[in-house]
Amino acid sequence: MPTLDQLRREVCAANVGIWRGGLVTMHSGNASGIDRRRGLVIIKPSGMDYDRMRPADMVVTDLEGRKLKGRWNPSVDLPDHLYLYKHCPEIGGIIHTHSNYATSFAMLGRPIPVYLTAIADEFGEEIPCAPYVDNQADHIGQAIVQYMGKRAPAILLAQHGAFAWGATPRAALKAAVMLEDIAKTVHLALLHGDARPLPQEEIEKWWNRYHTTYGQPKKT
Numbered sequence: 001m002p003t004l005d006q007l008r009r010e011v012c013a014a015n016v017g018i019w020r021g022g023l024v025t026m027h028s029g030n031a032s033g034i035d036r037r038r039g040l041v042i043i044k045p046s047g048m049d050y051d052r053m054r055p056a057d058m059v060v061t062d063l064e065g066r067k068l069k070g071r072w073n074p075s076v077d078l079p080d081h082l083y084l085y086k087h088c089p090e091i092g093g094i095i096h097t098h099s100n101y102a103t104s105f106a107m108l109g110r111p112i113p114v115y116l117t118a119i120a121d122e123f124g125e126e127i128p129c130a131p132y133v134d135n136q137a138d139h140i141g142q143a144i145v146q147y148m149g150k151r152a153p154a155i156l157l158a159q160h161g162a163f164a165w166g167a168t169p170r171a172a173l174k175a176a177v178m179l180e181d182i183a184k185t186v187h188l189a190l191l192h193g194d195a196r197p198l199p200q201e202e203i204e205k206w207w208n209r210y211h212t213t214y215g216q217p218k219k220t
Contacts, residue, residue: 004040004060007033007169011042012055014095014169019050021177023099030075031095033169034085039063043081045072083141084165093169095176098161101183105129106156113197115186120198120206121214122178124151132158151207154179 002010014031018024027050032043042058060069063086065078075081081094097103105112112127114120119127130147133139144163148155153175154164164175189195198206 001037002035004035004038004042005055007035008042008055008058008060010169011044011058011093012053014093014173015044015053015058016050017173018095018097018099018176021173021180023097023176023180024050025098029095029097030077030081031093031169031172032075032078032081033093034091036089036092040068041078041082041085043074043078045070046075048072077140079138080140080144080163083138084144084163087141087145088165090167091165092167093172094163094165095169095172096161096163097176097180099176099180099183101187102156102162102179103160104187105183106158106161109158111156112183112186113195114203115189115195115197116182117198117206118178118185119182120203121210122175122182123149123154124203124207124211125149126197127152127154127156127179127182129156129158132160 011031011033018029027047030044032041034041039062041061045057045059059072059074061067061074065082077096084091084094109129111129114126128147128149130143133143144155153166156162164172164179166172166175
């Protein structure tokens with residue numbers, strides 16, 4: 001279990017990561033993390049440029065959105081993050097972006113089918129696109145929970161952008177980066193013609209291998 005300061009560093013690193021990865025412009029987008037034992041959420045400050053962001057700038061709130069620590073106001077997207085944390089106990093980190101290629105599919109209200117083995121590996125199913133909702137109350141959080149897939153740690157929001165999540169802020173960063181990467185490849189390929197999704201049995205092969213044998217053993 002990381003300390004609060006460690007989690008602030010992780011959340012700051014995830015925010016800087018989406019900026020360095022080209023997933024956000026100026027001060028748009030945000031990343032957050034949760035300490036479930038303490039019931040605390042850490043999130044990017046509202047409107048802060050990424051190149052001047054430090055761990056101490058991250059805002060600490062409770063699960064009702066009350067600011068507990070930090071000199072800045074939290075991101076205006078905090079209610080969406082809180083809704084996901086409350087309704088998805090497996091989530092430990094969340095990222096929201098308007099990254100170009102993923103958002104181009106969101107603008108059209110189109111999911112991204114499993115056209116590639118990379119999509120099968122990382123997401124295990126098509127990346128869904130929730131219908132447009134406004135930014136009032138919990139409408140965004142409700143739409144995400146209603147339309148999220150069973151495996152894919154990401155979703156598109158029609159005419160808005162993308163959310164990605166994971167067990168940690170770093171895992172959420174990976175999901176957001178991979179979402180934009182595959183969205184770019186699919187976008188470029190579709191310029192040349194139609195594409196066919198992988199059959200379900202092939203999706204299962206790639207998903208199962210990636211989630212059982214890929215990578216190195218975890219340290220005990």
